[in-house]
Amino acid sequence: MRGDDGVEVLRVAGIERAGPGDLTFLASAKYAPHLAGTRASAVVVPPDVETPLPSLVSKNPYLFYARAAQVLHPPAHPAPGAHPTAQVHPSTSLGDDVHVGAFAVVGPRVRIGARTTIHPHVVLYEDVVIGEDCLLHSGVQIREGCRLGNRVVVQNGAVIGGDGFGFARADDGSYEKIPQVGIVVIEDDVEIGALTAVDRSSLHETRVGRGTKIDNLVQVGHSVTIGTHTVMAAQVGVAGSTHVGNNAMIGGQVGIAGHITVGDGVVATAQSGIPNSVENGEMISGYPAIENRKWLKASAVFPRLPEIARRLRQIEKKIEELLAKR
Amino acid sequence: MRGDDGVEVLRVAGIERAGPGDLTFLASAKYAPHLAGTRASAVVVPPDVETPLPSLVSKNPYLFYARAAQVLHPPAHPAPGAHPTAQVHPSTSLGDDVHVGAFAVVGPRVRIGARTTIHPHVVLYEDVVIGEDCLLHSGVQIREGCRLGNRVVVQNGAVIGGDGFGFARADDGSYEKIPQVGIVVIEDDVEIGALTAVDRSSLHETRVGRGTKIDNLVQVGHSVTIGTHTVMAAQVGVAGSTHVGNNAMIGGQVGIAGHITVGDGVVATAQSGIPNSVENGEMISGYPAIENRKWLKASAVFPRLPEIARRLRQIEKKIEELLAKR
Amino acid sequence: MRGDDGVEVLRVAGIERAGPGDLTFLASAKYAPHLAGTRASAVVVPPDVETPLPSLVSKNPYLFYARAAQVLHPPAHPAPGAHPTAQVHPSTSLGDDVHVGAFAVVGPRVRIGARTTIHPHVVLYEDVVIGEDCLLHSGVQIREGCRLGNRVVVQNGAVIGGDGFGFARADDGSYEKIPQVGIVVIEDDVEIGALTAVDRSSLHETRVGRGTKIDNLVQVGHSVTIGTHTVMAAQVGVAGSTHVGNNAMIGGQVGIAGHITVGDGVVATAQSGIPNSVENGEMISGYPAIENRKWLKASAVFPRLPEIARRLRQIEKKIEELLAKR
Numbered sequence: 001m002r003g004d005d006g007v008e009v010l011r012v013a014g015i016e017r018a019g020p021g022d023l024t025f026l027a028s029a030k031y032a033p034h035l036a037g038t039r040a041s042a043v044v045v046p047p048d049v050e051t052p053l054p055s056l057v058s059k060n061p062y063l064f065y066a067r068a069a070q071v072l073h074p075p076a077h078p079a080p081g082a083h084p085t086a087q088v089h090p091s092t093s094l095g096d097d098v099h100v101g102a103f104a105v106v107g108p109r110v111r112i113g114a115r116t117t118i119h120p121h122v123v124l125y126e127d128v129v130i131g132e133d134c135l136l137h138s139g140v141q142i143r144e145g146c147r148l149g150n151r152v153v154v155q156n157g158a159v160i161g162g163d164g165f166g167f168a169r170a171d172d173g174s175y176e177k178i179p180q181v182g183i184v185v186i187e188d189d190v191e192i193g194a195l196t197a198v199d200r201s202s203l204h205e206t207r208v209g210r211g212t213k214i215d216n217l218v219q220v221g222h223s224v225t226i227g228t229h230t231v232m233a234a235q236v237g238v239a240g241s242t243h244v245g246n247n248a249m250i251g252g253q254v255g256i257a258g259h260i261t262v263g264d265g266v267v268a269t270a271q272s273g274i275p276n277s278v279e280n281g282e283m284i285s286g287y288p289a290i291e292n293r294k295w296l297k298a299s300a301v302f303p304r305l306p307e308i309a310r311r312l313r314q315i316e317k318k319i320e321e322l323l324a325k326r
Numbered sequence: 327m328r329g330d331d332g333v334e335v336l337r338v339a340g341i342e343r344a345g346p347g348d349l350t351f352l353a354s355a356k357y358a359p360h361l362a363g364t365r366a367s368a369v370v371v372p373p374d375v376e377t378p379l380p381s382l383v384s385k386n387p388y389l390f391y392a393r394a395a396q397v398l399h400p401p402a403h404p405a406p407g408a409h410p411t412a413q414v415h416p417s418t419s420l421g422d423d424v425h426v427g428a429f430a431v432v433g434p435r436v437r438i439g440a441r442t443t444i445h446p447h448v449v450l451y452e453d454v455v456i457g458e459d460c461l462l463h464s465g466v467q468i469r470e471g472c473r474l475g476n477r478v479v480v481q482n483g484a485v486i487g488g489d490g491f492g493f494a495r496a497d498d499g500s501y502e503k504i505p506q507v508g509i510v511v512i513e514d515d516v517e518i519g520a521l522t523a524v525d526r527s528s529l530h531e532t533r534v535g536r537g538t539k540i541d542n543l544v545q546v547g548h549s550v551t552i553g554t555h556t557v558m559a560a561q562v563g564v565a566g567s568t569h570v571g572n573n574a575m576i577g578g579q580v581g582i583a584g585h586i587t588v589g590d591g592v593v594a595t596a597q598s599g600i601p602n603s604v605e606n607g608e609m610i611s612g613y614p615a616i617e618n619r620k621w622l623k624a625s626a627v628f629p630r631l632p633e634i635a636r637r638l639r640q641i642e643k644k645i646e647e648l649l650a651k652r
Numbered sequence: 653m654r655g656d657d658g659v660e661v662l663r664v665a666g667i668e669r670a671g672p673g674d675l676t677f678l679a680s681a682k683y684a685p686h687l688a689g690t691r692a693s694a695v696v697v698p699p700d701v702e703t704p705l706p707s708l709v710s711k712n713p714y715l716f717y718a719r720a721a722q723v724l725h726p727p728a729h730p731a732p733g734a735h736p737t738a739q740v741h742p743s744t745s746l747g748d749d750v751h752v753g754a755f756a757v758v759g760p761r762v763r764i765g766a767r768t769t770i771h772p773h774v775v776l777y778e779d780v781v782i783g784e785d786c787l788l789h790s791g792v793q794i795r796e797g798c799r800l801g802n803r804v805v806v807q808n809g810a811v812i813g814g815d816g817f818g819f820a821r822a823d824d825g826s827y828e829k830i831p832q833v834g835i836v837v838i839e840d841d842v843e844i845g846a847l848t849a850v851d852r853s854s855l856h857e858t859r860v861g862r863g864t865k866i867d868n869l870v871q872v873g874h875s876v877t878i879g880t881h882t883v884m885a886a887q888v889g890v891a892g893s894t895h896v897g898n899n900a901m902i903g904g905q906v907g908i909a910g911h912i913t914v915g916d917g918v919v920a921t922a923q924s925g926i927p928n929s930v931e932n933g934e935m936i937s938g939y940p941a942i943e944n945r946k947w948l949k950a951s952a953v954f955p956r957l958p959e960i961a962r963r964l965r966q967i968e969k970k971i972e973e974l975l976a977k978r
Binding site for chain 2 (some may be wrong): 062075121217299
Binding site for chain 3 (some may be wrong): 073093103123143144160170174175176178199217219221235255298300304311318
């Protein structure tokens with residue numbers, strides 16, 4: 001802490017719109033010029049930034065800001081208890097201070113851990129298990145037998161445990177449904193985005209590892225396993241039985257084929273199409289995905305393909321002339 | 327109006343399936359041969375098309391047809407009032423002739439403008455503001471504090487104001503959630519497609535401009551701003567903090583990176599991947615997106631790459647021979 | 653049947669995790685080594701696989717397994733009748749043994765065939781027709797007038813019959829909505845994935861043919877028709893008025909342009925972008941999509957583009973030298 005440590009902050013705001021009572025932050029020294037004009041009451045800064053403003057100094061200002069913002073803007077905690085319109089099966093086990101919102105449906109043998117908030121219009125099929133301190137937003141559907149750890153956040157409209165896409169083809173060309181008898185397991189501290197679908201496994205389990213964050217409209221196929229602390233941006237699709245490792249970063253609209261392994265720490269840039277397994281730590285791009293540096297270079301040449309084809313024809317002509325003149 | 331102006335039309339129909347009582351239309355003169363066989367009672371035509379049928383002549387037949395169809399097929403207006411099963415918080419302000427459907431949940435301090443229809447199973451969190459003459463279909467979720475203008479249409483299952491995808495990384499590799507304290511503002515005359523997600527801003531607002539039309543399964547990231555009269559086809563993804571201008575046309579499955587500006591009037595063809603800002607009026611394609619004409623030409627050469635590589639080898643060989651013979 | 657035909661199996665399991673009471677399967681002889689270690693009570697095998705385990709022999713073990721799994725894991729059939737909280741309009745016609753779950757809304761003049769299960773939180777607008785033995789999971793929305801055949805399965809959160817994306821542009825750049833007055837028809841034995849949107853037609857009908865299987869988060873545009881026994885993986889998008897034939901296989905994230913025909917038996921690999929019509933039986937890939945074999949070969953050369961450009965420059969230089977020396 002530098003400067004006046006008695007200053008009061010009530011909320012967070014961006015550096016340009018902040019006013020009295022606001023805490024803002026500077027992610028790095030390169031944004032320091034913005035500090036001059038801010039009306040914020042206090043600012044989180046990296047150690048190498050000087051400012052007359054009351055400031056909280058952190059080597060990771062963004063992280064510190066995240067924690068301060070969580071204190072200033074805690075998630076709403078509706079009053080404990082089930083709304084009178086909620087349909088909670090008598091066999092359900094509710095922990096202390098659980099809130100169940102209007103019109104929620106909680107099926108037989110469901111267990112919900114302490115302090116979890118179930119918003120209106122959530123449906124939990126039979127035998128679902130939800131940990132402590134979870135937050136399920138309205139419109140979430142969780143299918144039979146799926147299990148969520150502690151502190152899991154599920155945004156509106158997500159579907160966890162829908163049937164995997166499994167069919168066997170008969171000789172007449174028709175498809176016969178393979179019952180999807182497995183479940184989905186979501187570990188602690190995971191966030192699942194709005195309108196994301198995580199399919200139940202055909203046989204055993206689909207698993208999303210601890211601390212992994214998945215954005216909106218993502219498809220996670222049946223029997224997929226995702227490691228810990230991986231992030232997946234919006235509209236990613238992961239086909240069945242694939243494993244994505246720990247600490248991976250998967251960009252928006254990336255597609256990952258089935259039955260492959262994407263290693264730990266892999267970075268796949270937006271819209272990549274990944275047909276084959278990827279080694280730990282690689283950074284990949286393109287469709288089909290290749291090493292990012294190679295892709296950047298090849299993509300830079302791509303628009304010149306017509307010119308390359310034309311020059312090739314000219315060369316061939318000249319060589320024919322040279323050969324003819326012999 | 328040409329021909330019998332006493333003809334009665336009751337509904338619209340396509341030119342080939344139309345029968346007595348149907349109004350149909352001809353988008354341009356090139357479809358005129360279809361007129362001979364139609365059994366429609368009347369037709370909207372451009373000025374250069376002659377027909378003995380009773381016809382409405384318009385320089386923009388499709389637009390005229392749209393307006394006629396709106397008259398013949400007005401949206402259903404359920405009886406005013408809240409369904410007895412709806413949970414409407416006592417602090418809610420409802421305009422005249424508002425309909426709230428079965429099992430809808432309307433939170434504290436929500437305001438809904440006159441003549442708006444809220445279908446069953448819509449959830450409006452606290453402090454939501456909805457304008458006049460809006461239509462919210464079943465299964466729509468609107469999160470705390472978000473605001474819709476007048477005449478906004480939201481198709482089924484869309485989520486407005488879900489948390490943006492914002493996390494700060496700690497030294498141990500774990501992610502800390504950044505509270506998303508901003509809102510979403512949807513201006514007048516916008517349409518939002520089914521199962522589309524428009525995320526709330528991390529700090530201030532995500533905004534969709536007047537008259538913009540967004541199709542199904544689209545992702546609009548946090549703090550994105552979209553101008554007026556822009557259209558986005560299905561499954562487009564726009565990453566956080568990007569600005570898309572006015573009158574842009576974004577094709578299906580296009581991906582737009584975060585923190586860039588896509589200018590007014592930009593046309594991005596389907597599946598483009600846009601990594602960098604785009605000037606006003608450009609037409610772009612490809613991944614990474616380049617000028618559409620260049621992309622078309624380069625894409626036409628792409629399948630010939632193996633042949634180009636082979637010819638290159640042949641040339642190199644011939645040159646070696648020429649050099650050797652010296 | 654080979655071996656002990658008195659063995660009892662209670663459920664299915666994967667070959668590695670199976671234990672006593674489990675039935676497992678071997679899709680082909682190449683997995684035969686796994687048989688040695690399995691603890692399953694019985695196994696479905698192809699004719700060329702020998703095992704001391706009690707085994708069911710089938711030329712199509714996967715199909716046989718699917719049928720056995722359906723017997724061992726029949727879909728839950730909740731008790732017939734409407735839940736007391738369901739809002740079923742008095743004009744609705746319900747077949748024998750129909751189940752309607754909590755908070756479901758069934759609109760005027762809806763007809764539901766015998767033995768169909770409607771899970772909680774399903775909304776059926778007016779005039780919807782559902783066949784016999786259907787299964788609609790929670791959160792499904794079906795709009796006015798749409799029709800489902802028999803044995804149709806709809807996963808959670810899917811939207812059938814949302815408005816197609818149709819607007820006419822006025823001179824001032826604004827868009828006027830074209831009322832979407834058609835419907836959606838889903839034929840017998842179709843499966844629709846979670847959070848998939850099938851738009852109603854602008855004029856007549858959008859149709860999904862018998863036995864076709866559609867995965868999650870797929871967009872089917874207005875007036876699209878899809879043939880029989882076609883499969884579409886997750887996140888596919890089909891733009892308006894396109895026809896996809898019978899027995900086609902469309903990979904994940906494929907985009908198909910509007911107003912084209914994709915023929916019978918077409919295979920489009922994941923992420924393809926299909927701008928033009930495709931002949932029956934073709935296998936295509938890429939963006940824009942071309943013949944799969946050509947695409948594989950050209951894609952293999954693509955990373956070498958920078959090297960090709962460099963070699964081209966070297967050749968040009970050598971030729972200049974050769975010409976100069978004359």
